[in-house]
Amino acid sequence: MWKSVRVNARTCSVVREDMKEEYKLLGGRALIAQFMTDEVNPWCEPMGRDNKMVFCTGIFAGTSVGTAHRLSVGAKSPLTGTIKESNAGGTFATYLANHGIRMLVLEDMPETDDWKIVKIDANSEVRLIPAVDYLGLSTYAVVNKAKAEYGDDVSVIAIGKSGEMQYKNAGIAVTEFGEGHPCRLAARGGLGGLMGTKQIKAIIMEKAAHRYKPDIADPEAFKERVQLVNQAMVEGAKTSPLAQIGTNSITAASGPQGVLPVKNFSGEISKNYEGLSPATFMENLAGRGGKNRVGCQAGCPVKCSNTYHGKDGKYLTASLEYETIALCGANLDITDLDRVAEIDRFCDEFGVDTIEVGATLGVIMDTGKIAWGDADAVMALLKEMEEGTEFGRLMGQGTESVGKHLGAKRIPTVKKQAIAGYDPRNCKSLGITYSMSTQGADHTFSSSFGAAPSIVDNTNRFFQPYVAQLLANLTAFVDSSICLIAVGALGLPGLELLPGVLAAMHGIEFTMEDLTAYAAKVIMTERAFNKAAGFTVEDDKLPQFFYNEVSKATGAVFDVTEEEMQATLKFI
Numbered sequence: 001m002w003k004s005v006r007v008n009a010r011t012c013s014v015v016r017e018d019m020k021e022e023y024k025l026l027g028g029r030a031l032i033a034q035f036m037t038d039e040v041n042p043w044c045e046p047m048g049r050d051n052k053m054v055f056c057t058g059i060f061a062g063t064s065v066g067t068a069h070r071l072s073v074g075a076k077s078p079l080t081g082t083i084k085e086s087n088a089g090g091t092f093a094t095y096l097a098n099h100g101i102r103m104l105v106l107e108d109m110p111e112t113d114d115w116k117i118v119k120i121d122a123n124s125e126v127r128l129i130p131a132v133d134y135l136g137l138s139t140y141a142v143v144n145k146a147k148a149e150y151g152d153d154v155s156v157i158a159i160g161k162s163g164e165m166q167y168k169n170a171g172i173a174v175t176e177f178g179e180g181h182p183c184r185l186a187a188r189g190g191l192g193g194l195m196g197t198k199q200i201k202a203i204i205m206e207k208a209a210h211r212y213k214p215d216i217a218d219p220e221a222f223k224e225r226v227q228l229v230n231q232a233m234v235e236g237a238k239t240s241p242l243a244q245i246g247t248n249s250i251t252a253a254s255g256p257q258g259v260l261p262v263k264n265f266s267g268e269i270s271k272n273y274e275g276l277s278p279a280t281f282m283e284n285l286a287g288r289g290g291k292n293r294v295g296c297q298a299g300c301p302v303k304c305s306n307t308y309h310g311k312d313g314k315y316l317t318a319s320l321e322y323e324t325i326a327l328c329g330a331n332l333d334i335t336d337l338d339r340v341a342e343i344d345r346f347c348d349e350f351g352v353d354t355i356e357v358g359a360t361l362g363v364i365m366d367t368g369k370i371a372w373g374d375a376d377a378v379m380a381l382l383k384e385m386e387e388g389t390e391f392g393r394l395m396g397q398g399t400e401s402v403g404k405h406l407g408a409k410r411i412p413t414v415k416k417q418a419i420a421g422y423d424p425r426n427c428k429s430l431g432i433t434y435s436m437s438t439q440g441a442d443h444t445f446s447s448s449f450g451a452a453p454s455i456v457d458n459t460n461r462f463f464q465p466y467v468a469q470l471l472a473n474l475t476a477f478v479d480s481s482i483c484l485i486a487v488g489a490l491g492l493p494g495l496e497l498l499p500g501v502l503a504a505m506h507g508i509e510f511t512m513e514d515l516t517a518y519a520a521k522v523i524m525t526e527r528a529f530n531k532a533a534g535f536t537v538e539d540d541k542l543p544q545f546f547y548n549e550v551s552k553a554t555g556a557v558f559d560v561t562e563e564e565m566q567a568t569l570k571f572i
Contacts, residue, residue: 003017005101011108033529057070058482066482069297081533091180098207100212104118109198139348146204170195173348187352221504240488266366272333291306300483321354324344324358360398398418415440429465
């Protein structure tokens, strides 16, 4: 039976339990939503002792289902005050599943300055050990030290100095499959800062000496159905730009369509996105020894990750993603991929969310504190965050705090979280998604961008609420099971195979209708938590400037009415 492990950060006790029967079909986002509802007071102080952190696997973990081993991290968000699930690829969920652990919970917080590391050895023994030698280290340095002490095969999740400083833009770094770089981040919502309040610097896990094998009710049917799912992913990956190039393939569409954010979502036309384009990206990889088609977790058939080398041919960062390129590139009028990669590497080492940081820097530039496109000034401000200057610490509180302090006229946040790399005036389903998301502005909550313009008009408000509602329900299940990017390769016919896999796994009836109901329950549970925490429909809105300021790229404003938004909300 799957186990849950509870680690009390105050008493240093470790309790290993069987998973509750009522959690049997839950994983990832669904498990976090239910656990938070069951055990965390929605009114608790996010950075206080009553908040709990959950690290868990998806529902197919421990099996050969493609991309089944994403890690979900959940809590009440220090940044937004809402429920939060942030997921990442990498090795940690695979290792966790092999130890037979579905869920690891961090509870309470120390009363003294007593930092620890959670250590899981090859025999699945969990204990806390002193972290004094790890304090102050970057995420990369933590991993290097862990490998030196425990061997190259360890999996590590860690916070950087940002988490130690309890910044609200701090994420949690996870080692990637292959080279083991801590470049996969559960980045959003300030969960790294929460881990800092519990004074847990890292979780270091050895490979399981005895691999746990989940019970499968109908092994033959399960094997057949998994093979169909995996083959669909493999076939879809052959033509998917996300698989063949990586997430930066999105720039080829977002730039020309006016969706790529420019100068703090000013709506200006992006004139220089070619410097950030997939073509430039692929040229740089090919000419310097970098790689695309890298899998962040073992057995991934999509392989959308990459390693990016600098002009000197040496490793610079991994993985350089669209969201980072959009927010730390075009949004800042920085059109040199190498400078964006430099920003990305700093953020990974320091352990902060590149989306939140890029949006914060855009607001800073928009107020004239530093000039547009000045990458050197950007690096200087990032150093201020690291050094903990007064303004640096303010930056660590997120985009909204900085924007209000500087009197900015454009603060691109919803529920205090920065919006991602898509201008909602020119992709209206994203505007609905940012607004209605249970977790602050979250582009992965539901998005139609990437569909052919001939099929979906991203600027037409009439069809977009339906798209947002449909994909929100789909995504809630995906975030509980497999990788969202894999769904693009899998396609709808492949997605329809997943209920059969779950049915064979547990010996139950489970159809697409059940999948829809499963997803709806996740969203309703999250929304109920937020309502109990004090959130209302007034919080489900975009910043006013998107309604008032015309996008120069298309002439559009965000014009989905409040009534249309609320009607959509009834179904997501």
